[in-house]
Amino acid sequence: MRPGVAVVGYGNAGRQHLDALGDRSYAVVEQDPRAAARARAAGLPVRELDDVLADDAIQALALCLPPGVRAGIAAKAVAAGKHLLLEKPPARTPEELAALLSLADAGGVLAAVMFQHRFALPGELRSADAARFAGAVASLTVSRARPDAHYQTSGWRSDPRDALGGVTAHLGVHYLDLACQLLGTPRAVTPLSRTDAVPGIDTQVCGHIAFESGAQLSVAVTSRSPARFEQLTVLGADTWLEVRSGAVTGEIDGRPITRAASPASRLRTEVYQELFSAMAGRADLDLAALRRSHGVVKALDGLLNPLEVGR
Missing domain, CATH: 3.30.360.10 (Dihydrodipicolinate Reductase; domain 2)
Incomplete structure (x- = not known):
């Protein structure tokens, strides 16, 4: 079974993630009615956050949200056993980054970041x-x-x-x-x-x-x-x-x-490829x-x- 990903946020970053995912994308979470309407017009399934957190077919969340509103959703995702991929910048402070990493470690989930230029x-x-x-x-x-x-x-x-x-x-x-x-x-x-x-x-x-x-x-x-x-x-x-x-x-x-x-879109796909490989246990997240x-x-x-x- 191919891993399902919910992209949280359908702004510029969210659309870039969906392009990188291709047919692996599974759902979009978007609370803004106008952005949600654009996602539906593009043929994408728009679902509520609690719905995707309860869905075993969703194995990872891509948080394409402003830095200041990610921490609470990241905590919910980890509590639901979902792997994380954060859009840049990944945290507001070193302390917030350390807390995110500790949270992921305690929850036994992978934590990745969309720094595709690496x-x-x-x-x-x-x-x-x-x-x-x-x-x-x-x-x-x-x-x-x-x-x-x-x-x-x-x-x-x-x-x-x-x-x-x-x-x-x-x-x-x-x-x-x-x-x-x-x-x-x-x-x-x-x-x-x-x-x-x-x-x-x-x-x-x-x-x-x-x-x-x-x-x-x-x-x-x-x-x-x-x-x-x-x-x-x-x-x-x-x-x-x-x-x-x-x-x-x-x-x-x-x-x-x-x-x-290389085109940035190709590099973003490589980020997801590494994450999926780690999720499958084929290689470490590096x-x-x-x-x-x-x-x-x-x-x-x-x-x-x-x-x-x-x-």
């Missing part, structure tokens, strides 16, 4: 080995154009309690996560400048992150430029790497590495594992909530 890395860079880039200097630049009105008039996106933040939390976060996969756990996070569309919802952030590995990362994320640009450059003592718009080039121990960019998100959540928390995070 699957763009070549195989030799997928292991969590920060020693490879110990002492490296790195830079991250992400530009995704959005007018301020996108954050001022788009419902939950204008509320920092639900959204967590703006461009950094929802668009820059993918490459910030890649940096943490390569460089390890942040030791100190220093925000340098910030512009908000509304209080708590950033449209531009610059900062610096020092890692426990000794690596140093400069960060610039903006929605205030017309350019679409995503680049992470890492320069180590005997290795270097550039990820630009999904394409990877570099050199490891004198050996060149290259990997062409690259998509939520536990690999400690670094990026700490980085986000330091950049966006500087008064609440110790340095």
Whole structure:
């Protein structure tokens, strides 16, 4: 029997998950009447949350909801024995992430996250080995154009309690996560400048992150430029790497590495493939594992909530 998945939330992220699932999708949970109507018009079965939680054919929930409203639903899902796949950003604080992981462990369920860009890395860079880039200097630049009105008039996106933040939390976060996969756990996070569309919802952030590995990362994320640009450059003592718009080039121990960019839709499918393989007991949950998100959540928390995070 193929695993059934309920996608909770039929916004942009929810539709992306459904595309990645293809014929594996089983149900949509959506409380907003307009979004539910759009799902039904697309031929999708729309069901109540309690209904899918009680359905043994539903083995996993994909939580495509704003960060501020996920925790309660995640707890209900785990209590019902459902595996979890969280949309990014996976948690508002390191403490919330730790609580989610403890909850999943206690419930005996898998916890994954939709950081699909991890699957763009070549195989030799997928292991969590920060020693490879110990002492490296790195830079991250992400530009995704959005007018301020996108954050001022788009419902939950204008509320920092639900959204967590703006461009950094929802668009820059993918490459910030890649940096943490390569460089390890942040030791100190220093925000340098910030512009908000509304209080708590950033449209531009610059900062610096020092890692426990000794690596140093400069960060610039903006929605205030017309350019679409995503680049992470890492320069180590005997290795270097550039990820630009999904394409990877570099050199490891004198050996060149290259990997062409893959469509984001294909990478999202790879996230689900790894989750399904783990659900079937064929392999461990690895690259998509939520536990690999400690670094990026700490980085986000330091950049966006500087008064609440110790340095």
